[in-house]
Amino acid sequence: MTASVTVAVIGGGSFGTALASIVADNGHPTRLWVRNPELAEAINREHRNPRYMPDLQLPETVQATSDLEEALEGAELVFLAIPSKGFAQVLEQARPFLKPEQLLVSTTKGFEEKGFKLMSQLMAEITGFTHLGVLSGPNLASELAQKQLTGTVIASDDDLTRATVQQVLGNRYFRVYANTDIYGAELGGALKNIYAIAAGMAAALGMGENTRSMLMTRALAEMSRFAVSLGANPMTFLGLAGVGDLIVTCTSPLSRNYRVGQALGQGKSLDEVVESLGQVAEGVNTVRLVKAKADEMGIYMPLVQALYLVLFENHSPREMAGSMMGNEQSTDVEFVLPRDEVLKSAQKITRVASD
Ligand SMILES: NC(=O)C1=CN([C@@H]2O[C@H](COP(=O)(O)OP(=O)(O)OC[C@H]3O[C@@H](n4cnc5c(N)ncnc54)[C@H](OP(=O)(O)O)[C@@H]3O)[C@@H](O)[C@H]2O)C=CC1
Numbered sequence: 001m002t003a004s005v006t007v008a009v010i011g012g013g014s015f016g017t018a019l020a021s022i023v024a025d026n027g028h029p030t031r032l033w034v035r036n037p038e039l040a041e042a043i044n045r046e047h048r049n050p051r052y053m054p055d056l057q058l059p060e061t062v063q064a065t066s067d068l069e070e071a072l073e074g075a076e077l078v079f080l081a082i083p084s085k086g087f088a089q090v091l092e093q094a095r096p097f098l099k100p101e102q103l104l105v106s107t108t109k110g111f112e113e114k115g116f117k118l119m120s121q122l123m124a125e126i127t128g129f130t131h132l133g134v135l136s137g138p139n140l141a142s143e144l145a146q147k148q149l150t151g152t153v154i155a156s157d158d159d160l161t162r163a164t165v166q167q168v169l170g171n172r173y174f175r176v177y178a179n180t181d182i183y184g185a186e187l188g189g190a191l192k193n194i195y196a197i198a199a200g201m202a203a204a205l206g207m208g209e210n211t212r213s214m215l216m217t218r219a220l221a222e223m224s225r226f227a228v229s230l231g232a233n234p235m236t237f238l239g240l241a242g243v244g245d246l247i248v249t250c251t252s253p254l255s256r257n258y259r260v261g262q263a264l265g266q267g268k269s270l271d272e273v274v275e276s277l278g279q280v281a282e283g284v285n286t287v288r289l290v291k292a293k294a295d296e297m298g299i300y301m302p303l304v305q306a307l308y309l310v311l312f313e314n315h316s317p318r319e320m321a322g323s324m325m326g327n328e329q330s331t332d333v334e335f336v337l338p339r340d341e342v343l344k345s346a347q348k349i350t351r352v353a354s355d
């Protein structure tokens with residue numbers, strides 16, 4: 001592979017547009033696929049994306065197109081930045097134009113409903129290719145667009161994919177760290193959206209920094225419990241794709257998921273909030289899918305359960321927060337002292353006290 005890498009970004013929403021801007025800024029020929037031909041024309045004419053990122057001036061080397069074949073022809077590296085609900089459909093459409101030597105990297109932070117799959121699993125199933133990866137980290141699109149310093153993770157078990165993405169994206173404002181745990185990085189990015197909604201809600205209810213801190217830490221415990229139950233390695237959650245992304249989305253109103261939580265906390269209805277956002281907030285669907293999976297597998301996820309009741313069964317956020325404070329007081333770090341052992345010893349103490 002030469003120093004200049006031809007890149008296709010499939011999906012010109014907020015993140016795809018910000019990513020295309022970085023790639024082109026680094027001197028690589030960049031195609032940006034959007035499904036709407038008028039938007040593609042506007043991007044090429046104005047060198048900005050008037051629908052999703054009107055304030056970001058794009059390098060002129062970003063070529064937008066609504067033709068998937070044209071976008072993918074000769075691309076060595078392909079980023080897929082489509083929300084999880086449309087991911088499989090777009091990948092199926094792209095499949096006839098993809099070649100096994102191309103590197104495919106998902107930036108999507110969500111699950112496919114059918115079969116509860118992650119995007120890397122869909123990429124493997126639909127293409128059968130080997131150069132697959134996921135990009136995940138504290139990467140709010142609007143901050144990337146302003147070239148605010150940050151880092152991300154390229155997770156892949158393929159050496160070529162990791163090295164190429166580090167070379168193509170890394171620069172003076174964007175650091176790209178490598179990880180071989182694709183599944184862990186992807187789970188971190190998808191799960192943190194749930195807790196960003198809870199954090200936005202807590203802020204709207206006037207809760208303080210102690211509350212936010214407890215929420216984020218218990219979120220990490222809950223995410224880890226879920227990951228372990230699915231056979232994943234929770235250590236990846238200690239990196240940028242886990243705790244890094246959890247912190248930014250649980251603290252910044254620039255996060256759409258956080259803003260959904262804020263609006264719900266202010267008493268707006270879910271339909272109203274989603275409608276007015278005009279962009280994807282993956283966490284809403286993720287709460288529903290993860291709750292169903294946790295129920296099926298018997299995984300204790302009190303934050304997910306409470307959020308599900310608020311989002312889909314009209315429970316009041318304040319009452320849910322109050323009732324959660326009455327849950328059993330369990331173990332802090334479950335990998336040090338497993339939850340079951342804490343509960344068993346608590347039961348023993350209760351028995352001794354009542355004897
Ligand atoms: N924005 C961010 O800060 C970050 C986002 N991500 C993740 O990236 C993914 C994309 O998010 P983002 O760009 O922000 O989303 P946006 O809502 O900003 O944009 C969504 C884009 O996907 C397109 N799209 C949606 N559904 C389909 C479909 N069925 N077929 C074809 N195109 C479709 C939209 O096209 P149209 O306009 O025609 O509907 C639009 O271009 C999400 O999983 C998100 O979690 C990851 C890191 C940061």
Ligand SMILES: O=C(CO)COP(=O)(O)O
Pocket residue numbers: 109137138139140141193196245248249254255256257258280281282
């Ligand atoms: O994943 C993100 C930042 O890393 C973007 O978060 P939102 O989708 O909540 O805006």
